[in-house]
Amino acid sequence: MTLRGRKTRGTACRTVHRMNHSPHFRQLLAAAAAQPEPQRLLFVFAAAELPDNATPEQRERFQSGRGGALAPLMCVDRAPKEIADFPALVAEAERAGPPWSVVFAASLSGQAGRQPDKARIDLALKTMVEAVRDGRIDGFAAYGPQGEFLEIG
Numbered sequence: 242m243t244l245r246g247r248k249t250r251g252t253a254c255r256t257v258h259r260m261n262h263s264p265h266f267r268q269l270l271a272a273a274a275a276q277p278e279p280q281r282l283l284f285v286f287a288a289a290e291l292p293d294n295a296t297p298e299q300r301e302r303f304q305s306g307r308g309g310a311l312a313p314l315m316c317v318d319r320a321p322k323e324i325a326d327f328p329a330l331v332a333e334a335e336r337a338g339p340p341w342s343v344v345f346a347a348s349l350s351g352q353a354g355r356q357p358d359k360a361r362i363d364l365a366l367k368t369m370v371e372a373v374r375d376g377r378i379d380g381f382a383a384y385g386p387q388g389e390f391l392e393i394g
Contacts, residue, residue, distance in 0.1 A: 247384045250272055265390035269346060269382060273321040279351035280375055282324065283366055285316045285373050285381075286341040302341060311378075313370045318362050320351070327388035345373055345381040 273280040289309030291300060302308035315338040324330055334341065335383070349365045351357050372378065383391040 244308055263391070266346075266384060266388055269348075270321050270324060270326075273348050276348075276350065279354065279356045280321060281318045281349045281351070281357050282321060282346045283316070283318050283369055284330070285313050285345045285363075285366070285369050286343075287311045287313050287345065288340065288342045311343070311373055313373045315372060316366045316370055318366060320356070320378055326380065326386065328355055331386065331388075342386065343393075344367065344384050345378060346384065347381050364375055365379075 269282070273282055288311075289303070291303045291311045292310045295303065299308055301309075316335070317333075317337075319330075331345070334344070347365075347369060349357050349362060369381070378393060383393050385391055
């Protein structure tokens with residue numbers, strides 16, 4: 242996993258709806274493995290933090306577990322077969338970096354039967370980290386630390 246600096250200024254968090262322990266992550270793995278071209282799954286782990294210039298209302302919401310700004314913490318790419326299940330991904334993240342509250346996932350397709358090359362993967366991860374930092378997360382799947390699929394909006 243690649244650690245990214247914690248001193249980021251993320252975009253304000255949106256409302257989060259937790260879906261009851263759906264098999265969504267298993268479906269993501271299965272769908273990626275079933276694609277005609279090899280896939281790399283991209284993950285950005287993030288946490289909510291209180292912005293430096295937060296208002297008293299924002300501080301109150303943050304203290305109650307709502308609100309804050311998304312701060313990307315680390316990212317990683319894996320082939321679908323490299324991830325046994327969500328707990329395995331969590332265990333790797335716990336060994337690699339700081340505590341996180343949400344992981345965003347996307348897939349990057351290879352071409353002509355080959356995995357995407359390192360430069361393409363690195364660019365995709367950098368773009369994904371910037372998107373999370375800017376709050377442009379609509380195109381990503383999002384999961385909480387227990388594997389629950391999160392609808393953020």
